[in-house]
Amino acid sequence: MSTEPTAPVLRGGAGEERIRRAFAEAPGDAALVAYAMGGFPDLETSRQVLRAYVEGGADVVELGIPYSDPLADGPIIHAAGTTALEAGVTVDDVLALGRELSDDVPVVLMTYANLVLRPGADVFARRLADAGFSGLIVPDLPVGEEATDVVSACDAAGVAFIPLVAPTTGEERVAEVRAAARGFLYAVSVVGTTGERSGSPADRFGEIVARAKGDGGTDVPVAIGFGIGDAEGARAAAAAGADGAIVGTRLVRAAGEERPVEAVRAVLADLASGLGR
Amino acid sequence: MTPGTPFTEIGSERRFGPYGGRYVPETLLPALDELERTWATLREDAGFQAELGTLLRDFVGRPSPLYLARRISERVGREVYLKREDLNHTGAHKINNAIGQCLIAKHMGKPRVIAETGAGQHGVATATAAALLDLECVIYMGVEDMRRQMPNVQRMRLLGTTVQPVESGARTLKEAVSQAFRDWVATVEDTHYVMGTAAGAAPFPSIVRDLQRIIGDEARAQILDAAGRLPDRVVACVGGGSNAIGIFTAFLDDPDVALLGVEPGGHGIETGAHGAVLAGGLEAGVLHGAMTPVMQDDRGQILEAHSISAGLDYPAVGPQHAWLRDTGRATYVPVGDADALRAFRTVSRLEGIIPALESSHALHHVLHVPAPDVEIEIVCLSGRGDKDMEHALAGLRELEGDDALAHTVAEPLGHDPVADQDGDGPQDGAEIR
Ligand SMILES: Cc1ncc(COP(=O)(O)O)c(C=O)c1O
Numbered sequence: 001m002s003t004e005p006t007a008p009v010l011r012g013g014a015g016e017e018r019i020r021r022a023f024a025e026a027p028g029d030a031a032l033v034a035y036a037m038g039g040f041p042d043l044e045t046s047r048q049v050l051r052a053y054v055e056g057g058a059d060v061v062e063l064g065i066p067y068s069d070p071l072a073d074g075p076i077i078h079a080a081g082t083t084a085l086e087a088g089v090t091v092d093d094v095l096a097l098g099r100e101l102s103d104d105v106p107v108v109l110m111t112y113a114n115l116v117l118r119p120g121a122d123v124f125a126r127r128l129a130d131a132g133f134s135g136l137i138v139p140d141l142p143v144g145e146e147a148t149d150v151v152s153a154c155d156a157a158g159v160a161f162i163p164l165v166a167p168t169t170g171e172e173r174v175a176e177v178r179a180a181a182r183g184f185l186y187a188v189s190v191v192g193t194t195g196e197r198s199g200s201p202a203d204r205f206g207e208i209v210a211r212a213k214g215d216g217g218t219d220v221p222v223a224i225g226f227g228i229g230d231a232e233g234a235r236a237a238a239a240a241g242a243d244g245a246i247v248g249t250r251l252v253r254a255a256g257e258e259r260p261v262e263a264v265r266a267v268l269a270d271l272a273s274g275l276g277r
Numbered sequence: 278m279t280p281g282t283p284f285t286e287i288g289s290e291r292r293f294g295p296y297g298g299r300y301v302p303e304t305l306l307p308a309l310d311e312l313e314r315t316w317a318t319l320r321e322d323a324g325f326q327a328e329l330g331t332l333l334r335d336f337v338g339r340p341s342p343l344y345l346a347r348r349i350s351e352r353v354g355r356e357v358y359l360k361r362e363d364l365n366h367t368g369a370h371k372i373n374n375a376i377g378q379c380l381i382a383k384h385m386g387k388p389r390v391i392a393e394t395g396a397g398q399h400g401v402a403t404a405t406a407a408a409l410l411d412l413e414c415v416i417y418m419g420v421e422d423m424r425r426q427m428p429n430v431q432r433m434r435l436l437g438t439t440v441q442p443v444e445s446g447a448r449t450l451k452e453a454v455s456q457a458f459r460d461w462v463a464t465v466e467d468t469h470y471v472m473g474t475a476a477g478a479a480p481f482p483s484i485v486r487d488l489q490r491i492i493g494d495e496a497r498a499q500i501l502d503a504a505g506r507l508p509d510r511v512v513a514c515v516g517g518g519s520n521a522i523g524i525f526t527a528f529l530d531d532p533d534v535a536l537l538g539v540e541p542g543g544h545g546i547e548t549g550a551h552g553a554v555l556a557g558g559l560e561a562g563v564l565h566g567a568m569t570p571v572m573q574d575d576r577g578q579i580l581e582a583h584s585i586s587a588g589l590d591y592p593a594v595g596p597q598h599a600w601l602r603d604t605g606r607a608t609y610v611p612v613g614d615a616d617a618l619r620a621f622r623t624v625s626r627l628e629g630i631i632p633a634l635e636s637s638h639a640l641h642h643v644l645h646v647p648a649p650d651v652e653i654e655i656v657c658l659s660g661r662g663d664k665d666m667e668h669a670l671a672g673l674r675e676l677e678g679d680d681a682l683a684h685t686v687a688e689p690l691g692h693d694p695v696a697d698q699d700g701d702g703p704q705d706g707a708e709i710r
Contacts (some may be wrong), residue, residue: 068446068579069564071458072302082445091576113300114563118577140300140563145291166304168465177303191304192463 012182013158015134018106019060019183023221026059028277029238033223034058034268035110035248037080038065038097039089041256046084046097049255049264054104056268057277061101062137062246065094065111072139074195076249080256091115095131102132108162108183110137113146121153128159135160135183143180151180160184165212167191174211184221184244187212189228195249197227205240213241229267231274238275247271291479294603296596299478301458301566308465313480315385320487325384332376336409337366339373339491343499343655348627349644355651356504357643359630359658360496360524367402369633369660370492370520375402375471377488379410382469389413389464392471393457395422395450395516396588396635397429398660399473404438406471414438417456419448422587425668447581450516450591454565474517475595478566482522482595489523496655497527504653510535513657514639515555515609516588518595520659525607535608535651538598539639541584542611552582554594555602555609564593585614585672586634586665610646612638618672620644621662622682633660634669 010016023031034053039046053061066084070077091111098107109128116124116138128136136159141147143163154161160183165174168191178185189208190197205224212222224237225246237245247267254263291297299309319325333339341361350357362370375392382390390412394400400416407414416433420442423430433440446452454477461470472481475489493511500508511528513521515538528534543551551557554570562571564579572580572592582592601607612620617634620641625631632640636659643656662669673681 069451069455071455071565072304072462074459078445085578112563114571114573114579115577117563117568118573118575139302140566142299142301142303142306146298146300164303166302168304168307170307173306188304190463191466193459 010182011155012135012160013155015129015158016160016182018134019108019160020221022059022106023184023243026244028272028275030234030242030275031059031221031223031244032057032234032271032275033060033062033225033244033246034251035062035064035246036255037077037084037252038063038094039084039087040066040080040252041083041260042087043089043093045255045260047100048261050097050101052261052264053268054101056265057272058105058268060244061105061107062110062248063094063098063107065091065109065115067112067115070112072193074193074249076253077194080252095127098133099131102134106134107132108135108137108160109133110139113138113141116141116150121150122156125150125153125157125159129157133159135162137162137164137186139164143177154182162186164188167208171211175214178212178214178218178220181220184223185212186246187222187224187242189224189226192226194226196229201227201233202236202239205236205242209240209242231270234271234274245271245275290483293597293600296561296567296569296599297479297482298568299566300563300568301478302462304462305465309478309480311385312381312484315381316480316484319381319384325380329377329380333373333491337372337376338364340495340499341365343496343503345503346628349624352627353644355648356653358500358503358508358653358655360492360655362492362520362657362659363630363632363661367398367405368663369398369402370489370523370657371399371402371473372405373491373523374473374485374488374519375399375406376409378469378471378484379403379406379412382412382471383410385469387467387469389468390471391415391417391457391460391464391468392473393417393450393453394473395453395590396586396633397422397426397433397664398588400438400440401429401432401436403471403473404433404436407438408436415441415460417441417443417453417460419443419450419453421448422450422453425587426664429664449581449587451579451581458565474519475522475597476517476565476567476569476593482567482597485519486522486526486597489519490526492520492523492657493525493527496524500653500655506653507531507534508653508655509533509651510537510648510654512537512539512639512643512654514539514589514635514659515594515598516541516591516635518598520657522595522597524655524657525601529606536601536606537642538607538609539642540609540611541582541586541589541638542613543583543585545613546611550583551611552584552589552591553609553611554592555598556611561599567593567596569593569596570599585617586638588633588635589638610642612641614672615676616641616645618669618676621665621669622673625662630658631662632658633662634665635659637662
């Protein structure tokens with residue numbers, strides 16, 4: 001399969017609609033998707049940091065649940081999750097954080113498969129919808145047999161299931177994953193775990209985005225992530241044609257600094273300038 | 278529930294009943310696909326099999342003997358045969374899998390291998406195979422396990438391998454596997470992950486089983502030779518489950534052969550400090566890419582296992598074992614830390630064989646739990662206990678005091694500097710006569 005049908009109705013329901021609108025209405029050159037580890041460094045600070053995300057121009061907030069075995073995360077986000085876990089932060093705490101934000105900005109949850117499957121996909125998706133979340137990203141649930149139940153549960157609950165493609169993903173499979181994407185397609189920019197990267201991103205992003213978008217048969221937004229941490233990276237993402245730039249580790253690192261809210265604000269201002277805002 | 282993916286389609290099973298699957302980051306899927314395809318070809322390839330067979334014979338020392346343990350047999354009143362994987366080069370069954378997977382890496386053109394290790398046996402086996410086949414090698418090991426298994430850390434380093442200490446969580450096997458996966462996500466293009474047990478994402482459980490089934494294939498032929506019939510029971514310890522599935526596989530279609538897996542009971546299932554996920558009836562969840570019974574809290578956070586033996590200290594199990602349990606083909610029981618420690622000593626004294634602490638779990642069950650229906654049985658002696666000396670002796674002393682080893686006290690002829698823990702024996706440089 002190399003082309004995909006343009007769905008007349010958005011399969012991801014209200015959540016997908018909201019995310020699509022956020023991408024369409026984002027100011028500047030591309031949407032800013034800002035990741036936070038929920039409850040890091042503690043619940044109250046996390047709440048303030050997330051508020052700063054909204055004020056700092058995040059178009060979509062991606063909220064992580066601290067997890068014991070995050071296989072796709074690099075040392076900074078892993079350590080942040082461990083700190084939050086040790087502080088006793090739970091799934092419910094993170095859902096409550098999301099609920100507080102969801103009037104102002106679409107919120108997507110990023111979490112690992114076991115936390116979704118433990119209560120059951122249907123129950124989990126409904127809890128997400130009830131808490132006002134618009135989407136779900138599960139990095140260890142690749143599109144296919146493993147994800148089927150979760151995708152239908154999300155569709156039924158009106159939550160967008162947002163899949164990932166990697167640089168290692170073959171052409172055919174990219175098309176398959178793109179066809180399954182609700183809300184947006186998450187294009188991983190590097191072979192690796194989450195983390196900031198050195199070296200010029202512009203060299204790599206063009207091909208990544210082009211592959212993710214395919215030959216034009218799709219209108220699903222493509223956001224590029226893993227390794228973007230400053231204005232230069234954000235600018236490169238937009239220049240490469242991405243509809244959104246996803247920033248995680250750099251913001252989590254800022255949230256761990258002595259004055260987290262100020263640090264986060266500064267990073268967001270830098271990113272905004274890179275996005276031509 | 279979820280149907281099994283037919284073997285013929287992809288060359289190896291992706292599911293065992295509802296268990297297994299590939300719950301991994303998208304980045305790794307192509308590597309798992311490639312591995313699956315490669316193995317589907319190589320396992321039928323005469324050239325590859327000849328190469329592997331020659332190494333297993335001349336380098337590893339296979340076939341390993343099937344030994345009738347006379348004094349254990351006398352004590353329990355039935356014939357107990359030990360499948361001597363402890364006599365393999367590097368001292369455990371792990372080398373069967375490590376050499377096979379390093380050869381696969383060579384065939385895929387990958388110059389670098391990584392692996393996790395708990396007891397250090399899989400790390401040493403992989404480091405050895407990497408030296409043999411000229412591959413770069415990095416081993417992830419929890420710092421707690423590095424402490425428990427120092428001789429193996431030194432062996433790996435001597436063999437030219439980098440041992441990467443893992444500091445997260447309880448600093449044991451689960452964290453080492455997670456860290457190896459993270460490395461693999463970043464290096465998958467030139468690196469093969471030599472998974473050390475029959476767990477993890479498909480196709481690892483099938484590949485590791487296929488490479489370990491030589492244990493059972495040999496044992497089946499050997500017992501027919503020695504006893505003239507099949508055994509009534511086959512017993513093995515279960516960490517992730519590779520030695521157990523390796524010896525079970527040859528007997529799966531022999532309905533009269535009972536299959537018994539012995540899991541780490543730790544301080545007791547009721548305490549939560551154990552690793553007996555099958556005997557404990559734990560619910561399935563996702564760990565390291567597979568859906569399988571796993572220790573987790575009610576929210577889905579993975580919990581740490583506990584076992585005196587680093588090789589069994591894993592909070593999940595290979596998916597095929599879960600399916601063998603559900604279908605009733607195999608049975609799983611727990612044996613706790615203290616019992617394993619005492620079996621370690623008992624077998625050493627009865628047979629002149631120092632078993633690995635892992636294998637000692639299985640040996641305790643055979644020694645102490647009556648089995649009226651069994652006349653002949655095989656126990657997989659998965660490894661030797663040299664690596665465990667310090668840790669196991671400390672454990673025995675904790676259990677029984679300083680006399681733990683002094684069952685046969687003779688009049689001392691001089692000062693015993695080893696027995697002297699307080700250091701008032703001969704000091705550095707002092708003469709020992
Ligand atoms: C000697 C020995 N036996 C058993 C095991 C447990 O592993 P598995 O269940 O994969 O055989 C180990 C693991 O390190 C080991 O070293």
